[in-house]
Amino acid sequence: MGLFILRRSGVMLLTALCLTFIVFFLTNLYPNLEKLAKTQGNFRMSDEAVASWLDANGYGGSMVSKYGQWLGVLPGWTRETEKGVTGRCITGTASAEQAAEAPTFCGILQGDWGYSTRFKDEVSDIISERLGNTGLLMFWVLMLMVPSALLIGVLAGMREGTATDRTLSTASILTTATPEYVSGVIFIAVFTSSTVGLKWFKGTATSAMDNPNFENFFLPVLTIALYGMGYIARMTRASMTEVMTAQYIRTARLKGVSFHNIVLKHALRNALIAPFTVIMLQFPWLLNGVVIVETLFNYKGFGWVLVEAAGNNDIELLLAVSVVSVVVVLVTQLISDIGYVYLNPRIRIS
Amino acid sequence: MEPLGFFEIALRIIYQLSPVWISMVILFALSIGFKRRLGLYGKLFDSPIGMIGFALVMFWVFTGIYGAMDMIVTHDPLSQVSGMKNKLPGTPVPGAGEGEYPYYLLGGDNLARDVFSRLVKGAWEVIKIAPMAAVFAFMVGITLGLPAGYYGGKLDTFLSFAANLILAFPVILLFYLLVTPEIVATGVPNYMAIVLFIFPIIFVGVLLNSRYYTRPKLRNWLLPVVLGTIIWFYLQLVSNGGYLINTPEYAIWGLPRAMDMFDIPGGILVVFVSVVFVNSPTVFRIVRGLTLDIKTRDYVAAAQTRGEGPWYIMLWEILPNARGPLIVDFCLRIGYTTILLGTLGFFGLGLPPESPDWGSTINDGRKLLSIYLHPALPPAFALLTLVLGLNLLADGLREESLKD
Numbered sequence: 001m002g003l004f005i006l007r008r009s010g011v012m013l014l015t016a017l018c019l020t021f022i023v024f025f026l027t028n029l030y031p032n033l034e035k036l037a038k039t040q041g042n043f044r045m046s047d048e049a050v051a052s053w054l055d056a057n058g059y060g061g062s063m064v065s066k067y068g069q070w071l072g073v074l075p076g077w078t079r080e081t082e083k084g085v086t087g088r089c090i091t092g093t094a095s096a097e098q099a100a101e102a103p104t105f106c107g108i109l110q111g112d113w114g115y116s117t118r119f120k121d122e123v124s125d126i127i128s129e130r131l132g133n134t135g136l137l138m139f140w141v142l143m144l145m146v147p148s149a150l151l152i153g154v155l156a157g158m159r160e161g162t163a164t165d166r167t168l169s170t171a172s173i174l175t176t177a178t179p180e181y182v183s184g185v186i187f188i189a190v191f192t193s194s195t196v197g198l199k200w201f202k203g204t205a206t207s208a209m210d211n212p213n214f215e216n217f218f219l220p221v222l223t224i225a226l227y228g229m230g231y232i233a234r235m236t237r238a239s240m241t242e243v244m245t246a247q248y249i250r251t252a253r254l255k256g257v258s259f260h261n262i263v264l265k266h267a268l269r270n271a272l273i274a275p276f277t278v279i280m281l282q283f284p285w286l287l288n289g290v291v292i293v294e295t296l297f298n299y300k301g302f303g304w305v306l307v308e309a310a311g312n313n314d315i316e317l318l319l320a321v322s323v324v325s326v327v328v329v330l331v332t333q334l335i336s337d338i339g340y341v342y343l344n345p346r347i348r349i350s
Numbered sequence: 351m352e353p354l355g356f357f358e359i360a361l362r363i364i365y366q367l368s369p370v371w372i373s374m375v376i377l378f379a380l381s382i383g384f385k386r387r388l389g390l391y392g393k394l395f396d397s398p399i400g401m402i403g404f405a406l407v408m409f410w411v412f413t414g415i416y417g418a419m420d421m422i423v424t425h426d427p428l429s430q431v432s433g434m435k436n437k438l439p440g441t442p443v444p445g446a447g448e449g450e451y452p453y454y455l456l457g458g459d460n461l462a463r464d465v466f467s468r469l470v471k472g473a474w475e476v477i478k479i480a481p482m483a484a485v486f487a488f489m490v491g492i493t494l495g496l497p498a499g500y501y502g503g504k505l506d507t508f509l510s511f512a513a514n515l516i517l518a519f520p521v522i523l524l525f526y527l528l529v530t531p532e533i534v535a536t537g538v539p540n541y542m543a544i545v546l547f548i549f550p551i552i553f554v555g556v557l558l559n560s561r562y563y564t565r566p567k568l569r570n571w572l573l574p575v576v577l578g579t580i581i582w583f584y585l586q587l588v589s590n591g592g593y594l595i596n597t598p599e600y601a602i603w604g605l606p607r608a609m610d611m612f613d614i615p616g617g618i619l620v621v622f623v624s625v626v627f628v629n630s631p632t633v634f635r636i637v638r639g640l641t642l643d644i645k646t647r648d649y650v651a652a653a654q655t656r657g658e659g660p661w662y663i664m665l666w667e668i669l670p671n672a673r674g675p676l677i678v679d680f681c682l683r684i685g686y687t688t689i690l691l692g693t694l695g696f697f698g699l700g701l702p703p704e705s706p707d708w709g710s711t712i713n714d715g716r717k718l719l720s721i722y723l724h725p726a727l728p729p730a731f732a733l734l735t736l737v738l739g740l741n742l743l744a745d746g747l748r749e750e751s752l753k754d
Binding site: 177 | 511514515517518519520521522523526527528530532533535536538685689692693696697709712713715716719720721722723726727730733734737738740741742745
């Protein structure tokens with residue numbers, strides 16, 4: 001088991017390195033750098049001005065050396081001008097003595113995530129603040145999604161082919177067919193607009209960042225939860241129907257155990273193994289949902305940062321965003337694999 | 351003129367859609383009539399769920415096709431009529447001349463364009479891209495997934511790693527990185543197109559060669575003809591205005607213009623390529639899993655004993671026996687592609703801003719959602735029903751294919 005986790009962690013590290021390099025490569029292509037220079041400088045810069053701006057701000061040089069600097073395995077760039085020394089590890093312009101004291105390496109290995117050109121702030125501060133907002137959103141999404149999906153799945157799979165089963169199964173197909181930007185728009189239209197007149201909830205979740213309550217937070221949570229709910233419910237149903245036809249259930253029935261007890265004591269535990277993996281593997285999808293819902297409801301979290309960073313080619317912020325999301329995806333995959341082994345004693349990892 | 355009431359709007363829309371109804375009645379009558387002779391497709395008509403799904407899908411397919419032929423639309427989807435901004439459904443068009451449709455059936459959007467016509471034109475945007483993208487994703491996934499599952503070993507490790515790498519990317523981040531005008535200017539999507547579109551050629555080439563290499567006479571004329579046609583289409587697809595790649599710094603020559611029958615605009619190409627790119631790793635994983643399962647069967651061992659080549663076994667023994675799950679996944683994948691296209695439109699990526707596709711229309715409409723519902727809701731319901739139809743269709747197919 002220890003070896004398995006170690007090997008998986010190695011693969012994870014390799015994946016994260018490859019992914020960040022791809023992001024790095026795409027964001028450092030010349031047209032993207034040109035756009036960055038023009039948004040940071042001014043829009044009417046000549047080609048020479050763009051080139052000199054890029055050179056002065058450390059965007060020149062080869063792709064590999066820049067990537068090494070970002071990682072912290074190559075020394076950060078420094079540049080001497082008449083006003084003093086500027087460099088990757090130096091904030092603003094410093095004198096030669098100050099520059100000599102500054103650390104040579106400053107990449108993510110040293111814990112320096114860089115500086116966001118869009119927000120004019122440290123990347124680590126932005127990420128931790130926004131991730132907190134999204135964490136809250138995700139927490140409530142899981143609190144709503146997982147129990148209701150399991151309940152729907154178990155109820156539908158308990159007695160296969162009944163009217164309850166048909167209704168619940170169709171409802172789950174319906175929710176999987178409704179992407180967040182469709183259900184969100186429908187919810188906003190029905191529950192918040194003055195045309196329909198229900199006005200039960202608020203159409204934006206901006207106020208939920210300081211003061212989350214049912215009125216401003218329920219709709220975004222519901223919108224994300226619905227899309228994943230149907231899928232988990234269908235998996236639970238499939239696994240439940242399979243368990244309900246097993247021999248030991250029939251034995252329990254013949255012994256005269258009540259239906260209630262069969263479901264709760266005999267079937268449920270075995271039926272919940274498969275959905276557990278599915279729930280864990282839903283995280284990458286939830287991440288997408290977060291981006292859409294945060295844009296739709298104007299909730300400034302991690303997804304909103306992703307959109308802002310990508311729209312403005314904010315290289316270091318975008319890299320941090322991809323590191324975080326890749327780690328989330330891979331860690332949940334690992335948990336799903338390990339959890340599967342613990343829940344299902346029949347399977348051993350060779 | 352008075353604005354139309356609810357029933358009048360509904361009646362007029364139904365009337366406007368009459369070519370769709372006629373086609374659907376004909377299609378269903380023929381299909382149900384001959385359902386015993388149509389294999390899996392015919393069996394679909396035994397399952398009510400599958401039939402509902404198929405009807406929903408075909409409704410949008412016919413709407414898209416007839417919409418592209420300008421049959422259903424009432425107005426030009428891009429033209430703006432003054433005084434129609436954000437007007438409610440059924441509002442008469444002021445000063446409508448002879449031969450012009452006198453109403454905006456589903457109202458006007460915030461640029462005073464007809465919502466109904468944009469909805470119909472938007473169906474074509476989806477029908478045009480989504481199925482083709484799914485086909486290409488399947489070609490890539492099958493061509494790579496079969497050898498990965500069959501041979502295993504280093505090849506499998508490498509390909510699975512690459513697939514998991516792409517799957518670990520949040521889709522929206524990938525879209526934001528790939529589908530921007532700056533990236534289009536660097537030619538990256540063209541390189542990706544050149545690589546991704548080569549897979550169908552490999553697939554068809556290996557498919558035919560592995561089957562007919564024992565009959566050289568047939569093979570020697572069949573293969574050049576088929577491959578020649580496909581390669582010609584491939585070159586037409588990837589070369590644009592005489593160039594394969596045309597960036598300010600350098601250019602690579604492609605097919606001469608005289609032989610190039612169609613050009614794909616850069617915006618559409620990048621959307622298409624990224625959707626294929628995002629979908630193929632999932633298909634790869636499914637095909638690989640199925641191959642791992644099927645290669646232990648007796649008929650594969652029999653083929654190996656007969657001395658068949660590995661590609662013959664993969665393409666003519668394993669693949670046909672994996673068709674059930676693959677057909678089901680194909681339907682689901684078209685639905686997922688539709689959702690992805692909507693996501694792209696929703697974030698305003700790739701497609702031109704005035705494009706009538708559903709995602710962009712929803713995005714335009716959502717900004718005024720608290721006051722005007724009619725511009726955003728029709729495309730939202732359209733997308734919902736199409737994807738629902740595809741999911742129900744997949745469900746029906748799964749049910750029917752499990753019956754034998």
